[in-house]
Amino acid sequence: MKQKVVIKVSMHCQKCHSKALKIVVGSPGVESAALKGADKSEIEIIGDGMDAVELATSLKKKMKYAELVSVGPAGGGEKKEKPKEAEKPKEAKPEVQVQPLVWSGYPGGVPYYYDNRVVYADPYYSPNCFIM
Template sequence: MKQKMAINVSMNGHKARSKALKIAVGLPGVESAALKGNDKNQIEVTGDGVDAAQLTMLLRKKMGFAELVSVAAVGGEKKEEKKEEPKVQPVVWSYTTTPYCVYDAPPACSIL
């Protein structure tokens, strides 16, 4: 299930923002990460199967302060329509054999 989460992180400069984004994108299942908020101190992460608590703990460990603000599901799941597969027609092979040479016509036969 796709989800979008917002995490407040204490970031004091461009280098810290870059480091926080690298940490966020490094987790498996993360599809995108963006900076949000007035001071660009909030990271918005979108992904499928991302553990929000694990991401927050990693950011706390590496950056100092991180607070999970919200986690929300993105859109509804699309219903997959079942399409009928085209029916395969069986191939019928004829088992008639044609002789390579006809014995009634000796001049045309190269085997004799």
């Protein structure tokens, strides 16, 4: 799928323009590149299978400033309208009741673990422990 990437680069002379375009066009997957914007400081790149972050990084290394402005599908200006299907009534989903989690105050910040016989304050301490 073709994608369109717009990268803002600091360019102030004709030499900078040609240097930036050379860097972009030499990247894999790039089909076309053009200068856009009022002051020609943005490069619009159209290609298939290109990495936008890699393009911005390589421009930043050589041109000292590059900002990734937008990445999106390459649309030629035509908008294809999909035929609308008849609206189906949405089925009501049953409400799921969630039990709230209640934390009671534990003495000393250690939770109690309940057993049928004894209440332990520490999970690793047991009166039935035979290891010494």
